[in-house]
Amino acid sequence: MPERDRIKGYWRPELETIDPQARQEYLDPKVAEIVAHAYANAPAFKQKMASVGAEPGDVVSVADLSKLPITEKGELVTLQQQDLPFGGLVGVPLSKMRRIYVSPGPIYEPGEKRFTDDRWTQAFFAAGFRPGDIAQVTFNFNMVPFAFYLDEALNLMDAVSIPAGVGNTELQIQVMKDLKVQGYLGTPSFLAAIADKAEAAGLDLLRDLNLKVAFVAAEMLPESLRASLQERLGMIIRQSYGTADVGCLSYECYHTGGMHFAQDCVVEVVDPETGQPVAEGEPGEVVATIFDKAYPLIRFGTGDLSSYVNDTCACGRTSPKLTRIMGRVDQVTKVKGMFVHPSGVQQVAAKFPQVQMFQLVVTREANQDVMTLVCELAEPTADREMLRAALEKEIKEGLRVKGQVNFQEPGSLPEGCKVIDDRRKWD
Ligand SMILES: [Zn+2]
CATH class of the missing domain: 3.40.50.12780 (ANL, N-terminal domain)
Structure with a gap:
């Protein structure tokens, strides 16, 4: 113990x-302060705000943050290579730093x-x-x-x-x-x-x-x-x-x-x-x-x-x-408006030891997304319909999207196939 x-x-x-409402009130001025500071000192952030026509006075609370675009990690490398060392995302002069760290990329971090x-x-x-x-x-x-x-x-x-x-x-x-x-x-x-x-x-x-x-x-x-x-x-x-x-x-x-x-x-x-x-x-x-x-x-x-x-x-x-x-995030597939990730599919399948191989296939029929879990069973199961119902229930609960199950003979799915096969065509 x-x-x-x-x-x-x-x-x-x-x-x-703290009460959640009071936490928002504590955070709001901090958001306003850091946005104003970054706008004044970090040119790359200023540019980011300009790209959506925002000025510091527009972002003064946690809720206002959603007006700003997201900076993805991948952008850091590009920004830095254009403007070494920090790509314009730095808020103080060198004399106010303790260290410069080097992360894979390389990405330089003040x-x-x-x-x-x-x-x-x-x-x-x-x-x-x-x-x-x-x-x-x-x-x-x-x-x-x-x-x-x-x-x-x-x-x-x-x-x-x-x-x-x-x-x-x-x-x-x-x-x-x-x-x-x-x-x-x-x-x-x-x-x-x-x-x-x-x-x-x-x-x-x-x-x-x-x-x-x-x-x-x-x-x-x-x-x-x-x-x-x-x-x-x-x-x-x-x-x-x-x-x-x-x-x-x-x-x-x-x-x-x-x-x-x-x-x-x-x-x-x-x-x-x-x-x-x-x-x-x-x-x-x-x-x-x-x-x-x-x-x-x-x-x-x-x-x-x-x-x-x-x-x-x-x-x-x-x-x-x-x-x-x-x-x-770059591995997710959006199905019927919901994000489905390979790990979510794996979690569903892991609850059914009878399922030996599986693949989630996403297709489009009559302008609707259709999600099918293709399964190969370790052994022929006496009651496939019961297993189907249990799997479909688990898909709906685990992935939050309705899907169907299609049992196939062992060997139908190629060894090492990807977990989600998105076959939708959008042209
Ligand atoms: Zn706790």
């Missing part, structure tokens, strides 16, 4: 438990002089990190910003960081043991590798290590892996979602069931075609606005597909939760 004081509490109680962004700190606290913890950061410190952000964010909460970086598993285990490290920051797969290697070296994971809490990111965290690691290491394992560009956008609390939107930023889930916010529960692109004056990213499109829920959470935090990340 985790220690009780790691489960309770907040890093920014005044914001984390780092603020004094690190004030506490969104990762909120995430750590929600996961169960506490002041005075020693935490081992096993993300890459080579050029890219993420590990530095985490190191700074640990410092903000008076936790102590060991900048361990990647690899060196044996040394990492020795450090963990010698320093009685409580916190782990890294990928879930590296934590599993550490546990395996420590056991192989004869260590008792619970007695010889002192791990209490892990913050994992950058990889999928299957629930089975979370459960086994929590059990083996006797620790809490929580995940977050964010990107190198916009930082932390959401994080799990002790009660899981999604990732609470972080405070002090605006997270939107939007229709990738129109850029307009979608309703609760509907899939869309995660778009973020952050208040970093050095690197003002406003309506930055992450390219990741998710949805959000507004349920009340036992932890007392009042922000909505992002559900899981469903995949990349």
